[in-house]
Amino acid sequence: MTLPWMLAPAPGREARTRRICANCAHFDAGAKRIEAQFAGFASLASGYASVRGDDGFCDRHERLLGASGRCAEFALRAQRTAA
Structure with missing residues (x-):
């Protein structure tokens, strides 16, 4: 039997190479980028808001996505x- 916590990657190299949006070259989780992409977003909240979590903007698909997404x-x- 495999439990969900057993599927989590170990910290280190494995976690950085998982095929998820957070590790993708097309993904930008920077708050400034999100605020720039969505005009008026800063007036509603902030790209730095805790509710955003690790969400980011995908340059490939031109949309806001969760960091754990895949494609x-x-x-x-x-x-x-x-250096």
């Missing part, structure tokens, strides 16, 4: 390396 257009984001 066939996934492209792994390049990892930043310490």
